[in-house]
Amino acid sequence: MSEQHKPPNKRTTIYHVALEAGVAPSTVSRAFSKPSRVNSDTAQRIRQVAERLGYRTNPLARALTTSRTHMIALVIADITNPVFAEIVRGAQHAAADAELTTVLIDAQESDRLERAALERALPTIDGIVLASSRMSDSAIRVMSKQRPVVVLNRAISDVPCVVTDNPRGVRRAAEHLGELGHDHLTYVAGPEASWANGIRWRSVLEAGMELEIRVRRIGPFSPTIEGGEMAADELRRRATTAVITYNDQMAIGLMRGLARLGINVPVDLSVVGFDNIVAADIVTPRLTTVAAPLFAEGAVATKHLLAMINGSRGHTGQPMVLPVRLVVRDSTGPRKTEHRPPWAPAVNAPPPTNSILLAGN
Amino acid sequence: MSEQHKPPNKRTTIYHVALEAGVAPSTVSRAFSKPSRVNSDTAQRIRQVAERLGYRTNPLARALTTSRTHMIALVIADITNPVFAEIVRGAQHAAADAELTTVLIDAQESDRLERAALERALPTIDGIVLASSRMSDSAIRVMSKQRPVVVLNRAISDVPCVVTDNPRGVRRAAEHLGELGHDHLTYVAGPEASWANGIRWRSVLEAGMELEIRVRRIGPFSPTIEGGEMAADELRRRATTAVITYNDQMAIGLMRGLARLGINVPVDLSVVGFDNIVAADIVTPRLTTVAAPLFAEGAVATKHLLAMINGSRGHTGQPMVLPVRLVVRDSTGPRKTEHRPPWAPAVNAPPPTNSILLAGN
DNA sequence: CTGAAAGCGCTAACAT
């Protein structure tokens, strides 16, 4: 019934090359290792022979003796979420530079799946980048005992972390809203298991404090378009003129839900998202959002992981933080209801639409 | 400067288990292989001991002797393209069922990158799913000599293929357009290296023939939002009332470009996309599009690959074809004006509002 | 059904 499809195609091994070149196998091996001895006349010749014979060193066998597989795992929370595409690109770029293969693991927003997949991949990888992991801190610490781990978008003590500057992002958004005359805003929360969700809310609180904007929170909702739509219903019952959502997908869903309820964005309500996914620029109205350097996140985390794999200690102090910027588009506008008290001056010249404010100036 | 971060953590091996259980290593090995001997009293005991010791068989070592790594590669054209997310999910689902790990390779629409990454991964994988590969047919055939390969969204003789029913999809779209009164349509082409692009255009030709709709083609353009925007400029110079684009992203870009030119969709122009990505439902107007069973594509292709890996011959005859359906939304509407005669040139000056393609409205 | 022995392809001490 079944006929072997591939003749597993005898690879040419070190021995074939050794024989052909008239040297010992170990010499061949040496001709293919990293440092120095690249130029002994013999090594030269060996490489030629190897090339001619189409020799390729077998990474599995190599791994068996060196216990280095040259593969790393990149775990993302949800491959369906476009945020991760750029992160993956960044990570793969960094990994490819170091000739590492990346194993992508899609956790599908599930703690359980994440652990299971990781468990399976563990013996075949040299290290792990956890992007928006849904595992518990302690589970992550356990992993990090077995393999080098770098965590993205989350801060855990004793584990190297790369995060974006959420406080500043929120702050920028709140300032922007404040300048438009909003004196109170609602945060639409995402998954509770998300570290980013926690810090964003705390940052909202803090910014509200300093900027004298009243804040409240609704949620949690699923970090998806559907989640945002659900939030719209709940939001209708609250008096609010401005919201910040956990992420862009929710913002998009929210706007859709609001439209259905006859609430106009940005006239009746201003919406700010988080992430600056591609869709943010194609919805109507175009979404104002806090943009993170996605590619850089992936790249930085991966580079750091590589360093750890190569024996560096792993920067476990403060997390590395990457800058963000506010991208102002059309989903935010001046608060135009009359309730503003006369003593609260309107605005410092609202920024022209479409301008991009860079964090840090 | 560098201090070894991980003590590579001595794994417990077959020998430890063998010792503890008082049997020969080979016996332990047998207790962990697939068929029959699951129940010899000894095997039972061995498994218990193994569990207690936290033994996990090392896939690398196993692979070295069996030359089966239990990993497969899934190559996608562009991780940024949301179409692939569902395909990946489907593939991973099927793979996980068989306890295989999936290595995701993002070709970034580049022939060269695709080959390079594949080359690197080749020795560590048991098989390959090529989703929308940009490699040449012959390159793919060469790969398929070395490892089992299943190709998605493309038909190549001598290699098992899974495709969607492009002709029917196009046909449905054309019928829909025909029913709305359009008697001629433009196909906005995607990458020439894409097999799907070729067949879609041929299907347009054919449908045009049978339904008596005049067709033409513009392009190729990049299969992205930007590509679609560029197409808008070119489209303005053509008299058309309906277009089908290579994919949704282009359709979305196209609509944006058209809006910028003051052309109203669907009033002045009807647009049909391909793929039914999530964004198709959130743009304004919502995009009419041909939906493919993405998840199933990934799953079917992967299952087939698994069968091949397990020795089945590989179904190299006609490609397996998966059904599609037309999702009608708001980007298509009745042709509501007289067809402009060919000698009446399109306007070059900034159009009045809403109609430049058509005389008399 | 189990034990013994011989590798898979490579690298890492040791020698020379």
Place this chain on the structure above:
DNA sequence: ATGTTAGCGCTTTCAG
């Protein structure tokens, strides 16, 4: 600088 000798952890003959 090269050759020799042991394995890495597992599977797989081949005997008992």
